[in-house]
Amino acid sequence: MRSISIFGATGSIGESTFDLIMRGGGPEAYRTVALTGARNIPRLAEMARALRAEVAVTAHEECLPALRDALAGSGIECAAGAAAIAEAADRPADWVMSAIVGAAGLVPGLRALRHGGTLALANKESLVTAGPLLLATAARYGATLLPVDSEHSAVFQALVGEDKSAVERVIITASGGPFRSFTLEQMQSITPAQAVKHPNWSMGQRISIDSASMFNKALELIETREFFGFDPDQIEVITHPQSIIHAMVGFCDGGIMAHLGPADMRHAIGFALHWPNRGDVPVERLDLAQLASLDFEAPDPARFPALRLARDVMAMRGLSGAAFNAAKEIALDGFIAEELSFLGMAEVVETTLSQLSRQNSLQIDATTLEDVLNMDHLARETAASAVKSWQQGK
Numbered sequence: 159m160r161s162i163s164i165f166g167a168t169g170s171i172g173e174s175t176f177d178l179i180m181r182g183g184g185p186e187a188y189r190t191v192a193l194t195g196a197r198n199i200p201r202l203a204e205m206a207r208a209l210r211a212e213v214a215v216t217a218h219e220e221c222l223p224a225l226r227d228a229l230a231g232s233g234i235e236c237a238a239g240a241a242a243i244a245e246a247a248d249r250p251a252d253w254v255m256s257a258i259v260g261a262a263g264l265v266p267g268l269r270a271l272r273h274g275g276t277l278a279l280a281n282k283e284s285l286v287t288a289g290p291l292l293l294a295t296a297a298r299y300g301a302t303l304l305p306v307d308s309e310h311s312a313v314f315q316a317l318v319g320e321d322k323s324a325v326e327r328v329i330i331t332a333s334g335g336p337f338r339s340f341t342l343e344q345m346q347s348i349t350p351a352q353a354v355k356h357p358n359w360s361m362g363q364r365i366s367i368d369s370a371s372m373f374n375k376a377l378e379l380i381e382t383r384e385f386f387g388f389d390p391d392q393i394e395v396i397t398h399p400q401s402i403i404h405a406m407v408g409f410c411d412g413g414i415m416a417h418l419g420p421a422d423m424r425h426a427i428g429f430a431l432h433w434p435n436r437g438d439v440p441v442e443r444l445d446l447a448q449l450a451s452l453d454f455e456a457p458d459p460a461r462f463p464a465l466r467l468a469r470d471v472m473a474m475r476g477l478s479g480a481a482f483n484a485a486k487e488i489a490l491d492g493f494i495a496e497e498l499s500f501l502g503m504a505e506v507v508e509t510t511l512s513q514l515s516r517q518n519s520l521q522i523d524a525t526t527l528e529d530v531l532n533m534d535h536l537a538r539e540t541a542a543s544a545v546k547s548w549q550q551g552k
């Protein structure tokens with residue numbers, strides 16, 4: 159029986175993973191080692207009971223009594239805190255879903271790789287923050303790292319059986335989000351409630367807002383660079399409002415392989431779950447005649463500066479990805495708390511990167527977890543003071 163763990167089980171990706179596992183036979187077909195969540199204790203407990211997990215972990219100590227109550231009599235172990243989540247990743251499982259949101263997903267992912275199984279990586283922040291470290295850990299322990307982000311799953315699928323040296327370019331698509339046709343003027347007054355409404359995808363709050371600002375696409379540019387090792391100038395972004403093509407790979411003979419699929423993350427999760435085979439996944443099948451047309455346009459760097467910042471990070475490498483992600487997380491917190499405007503997020507990230515770059519803090523190779531976590535911490539402090547300065551200058 160295959161063993162699995164889901165980190166971030168109660169989130170959008172976690173729910174889709176749970177759905178596929180339950181449809182695939184649930185506890186009769188899979189032995190569930192660990193399920194983790196944060197604040198949604200009723201759902202975490204419900205999932206843990208349904209899958210008969212060995213352990214359920216919440217990120218927050220104060221949620222532990224509620225988790226214990228909800229799992230009373232089930233025989234399922236309960237634990238709480240970031241260290242307990244990392245310890246849950248020390249329990250071997252054949253297939254692990256990494257779907258915690260933010261840099262908090264890095265340590266559990268690294269620890270899970272040490273068992274040499276498969277890590278299905280939805281948590282793009284860990285590749286952006288510590289790509290070389292993650293890949294080196296996977297190689298060292300003979301683990302398989304599979305992309306779950308739809309664009310990266312699409313690139314991965316387009317590359318099956320291909321010689322990577324024949325690749326000329328990789329094109330990842332962006333829906334353009336809810337503000338694709340907003341003017342700069344209109345973008346000055348965007349609220350969190352508007353930004354969270356994605357036109358095509360149903361996702362967690364943070365990634366939905368990141369999609370609207372194109373910070374999500376910026377993370378994905380860096381993720382493409384880190385995961386596949388292509389040069390930055392081989393990687394392009396194209397706005398494709400229908401979100402049907404997720405990515406394309408162009409080869410040296412001029413041909414392009416495009417990956418099409420519905421805007422349903424269960425396709426990419428299912429691909430990672432069944433790899434190296436394909437399994438049935440209950441997503442809607444595309445009706446191309448009904449779709450009729452697929453549109454493309456170049457993204458506007460003036461309205462979406464996150465893409466330019468990602469290019470700077472790809473050129474700089476070192477610890478700049480860790481700084482970029484941490485500053486982005488602080489800026490996003492500021493926007494959600496209505497302390498920072500929508501466009502102010504990019505200003506805060508840019509200020510953070512340039513301050514840290516002037517101190518020569520970014521041009522250091524991200525070889526140890528300690529280096530990465532120190533940079534994460536420093537960038538969060540720098541970004542928090544940039545948010546304060548932004549408010550004072552408003």
Ligand code: NDP
Nearest residue numbers: 166168169170171195196197198217258259280281361362
């Ligand atoms: P959600 O916000 O929906 O879920 C996040 C999960 O992480 C929840 O289980 C949440 O628990 C848990 N969590 C929150 N904070 C912490 C913390 N500090 N420590 C441990 N666990 C925590 O996110 P998504 O599912 O949308 O995204 C998850 C990851 O997948 C992100 O990295 C995202 O970029 C990536 N991704 C998501 C896609 C999508 O379609 N949603 C597509 C591609 C990639 P709780 O809910 O109990 O509070």
